[in-house]
Amino acid sequence: MDDKELLEKLRNPDTRNYGFNLLVRAYQQRIYRIARKMVVDHDDADDVTQEVFIKVHKAIDHFREDASLYTWIYRIATNECLTFLTRKRRRFFLPLEDIAGELSARIDAIPGPSGDEIQKKLQKALLTLPDKQRLVFNLKYYEDMPYEQMAEVTGTSEGALKASYHHAVKKIEDFMKND
Amino acid sequence: MKRLEDIPKKDIFEAPEGYFDRLPSVIQSRVTTESSRWTLFAQPVWKYALSLAFLAAGLYWFMLRPATKSPEQMLASVDTASLIAYLNESDMSTEELMESVPLDNKDVDEIHAGSLQNLLPDDSILMELESDIEFEN
Numbered sequence: 147m148d149d150k151e152l153l154e155k156l157r158n159p160d161t162r163n164y165g166f167n168l169l170v171r172a173y174q175q176r177i178y179r180i181a182r183k184m185v186v187d188h189d190d191a192d193d194v195t196q197e198v199f200i201k202v203h204k205a206i207d208h209f210r211e212d213a214s215l216y217t218w219i220y221r222i223a224t225n226e227c228l229t230f231l232t233r234k235r236r237r238f239f240l241p242l243e244d245i246a247g248e249l250s251a252r253i254d255a256i257p258g259p260s261g262d263e264i265q266k267k268l269q270k271a272l273l274t275l276p277d278k279q280r281l282v283f284n285l286k287y288y289e290d291m292p293y294e295q296m297a298e299v300t301g302t303s304e305g306a307l308k309a310s311y312h313h314a315v316k317k318i319e320d321f322m323k324n325d
Numbered sequence: 326m327k328r329l330e331d332i333p334k335k336d337i338f339e340a341p342e343g344y345f346d347r348l349p350s351v352i353q354s355r356v357t358t359e360s361s362r363w364t365l366f367a368q369p370v371w372k373y374a375l376s377l378a379f380l381a382a383g384l385y386w387f388m389l390r391p392a393t394k395s396p397e398q399m400l401a402s403v404d405t406a407s408l409i410a411y412l413n414e415s416d417m418s419t420e421e422l423m424e425s426v427p428l429d430n431k432d433v434d435e436i437h438a439g440s441l442q443n444l445l446p447d448d449s450i451l452m453e454l455e456s457d458i459e460f461e462n
Contacts, residue, residue: 166356170349178345182338192344199352200359258337265337268329287329288336315329322329 147172149215156206166206170199173216176289177223183284184227184277185234186249186269194230198223213298220291220299224281231277246273271321275314282307283314 147168155165177198182191201222209218235245253269256262272280282300285291286307293304300307400408 163353167349167353170352174345174348178340178348179336179338182340183336186338188338188341191338191340192348195348196352196355200355203356253337256337262335262337264332265335268332269337288334319329322332 153209153211153215166203169202169215173219174199177219180220180223180284180289181227183269183272183288184281185230186252190230190234194223194226198226201226217295217298220285221301224285224299227281228277249273267322268318271318274321275317279310279314282310283318286311 152165152169152172155161156169158165174195178191178195181194181198182188185191185194198219202219205222209215213221231245250270250273253266253273256266258265272283275283278300282296282302285296285299286293291299293307296302296307297304302310
């Protein structure tokens with residue numbers, strides 16, 4: 147079922163619940179994936195994912211189709227991830243480094259084969275980036291999102307996103323080389 | 326390993342087993358709960374109930390608030406001993422006190438009579454004085 151059909155079901159009061167259920171099933175894995183990479187912990191990613199869909203449900207009547215449903219949901223998801231991290235930092239009065247340290251310890255605790263060590267190192271390198279740059283990197287590297295769509299999701303120009311991504315890659319490679 | 330492209334692209338973050346089977350119903354139940362809560366509060370009866378509650382709270386506050394006492398009532402609630410102690414310790418003169426208290430002519434006459442009476446020594450002293458005078462003579 148494409149987004150157009152989903153929207154039709156969501157806007158019809160008789161099929162609204164069914165439509166919303168289909169939407170959750172269609173997007174839940176992608177939204178969880180984005181959230182998990184940003185907040186690292188499963189429980190936090192679960193909170194963020196649920197919150198994204200609650201907001202989608204509340205705001206679906208105001209969705210004017212200026213962007214695609216996919217872009218609109220991703221925009222809500224990325225905002226929710228950044229807000230979650232900011233709130234977490236404020237709640238515990240933590241600076242950026244301390245959050246990175248805490249998340250880094252959680253990455254170490256992830257079970258996996260020994261070959262995943264390089265992946266864990268990459269994730270730790272990502273934690274050295276500012277939240278927004280990490281988000282840009284994740285959308286491009288893991289989600290293969292085109293810059294044009296990323297610009298719509300993040301509200302940033304394509305040029306700025308390209309520069310941000312290349313800086314992120316450089317920082318990650320430096321971290322992998324030196325650490 | 327120096328370059329990002331040399332690292333195989335892999336997602337190490339996995340959701341617990343069955344998580345995506347359960348999530349839609351968890352979200353659906355949250356949505357239903359929140360919707361029903363808002364629907365309930367959106368009922369017209371709630372508007373009236375809230376208005377009535379505010380009105381009742383206002384009336385309760387108005388009727389049961391402690392009544393403001395007049396200065397005379399407040400003064401009447403202080404016992405005489407405390408009043409005398411206060412007036413003795415204060416710098417207020419008798420004239421100032423009399424100016425601040427509304428007195429009629431009768432009150433003033435009584436105060437003066439009392440004052441003169443207080444100035445006179447009692448009878449035993451007077452008799453002693455008289456006998457002393459007689460003795461000297």
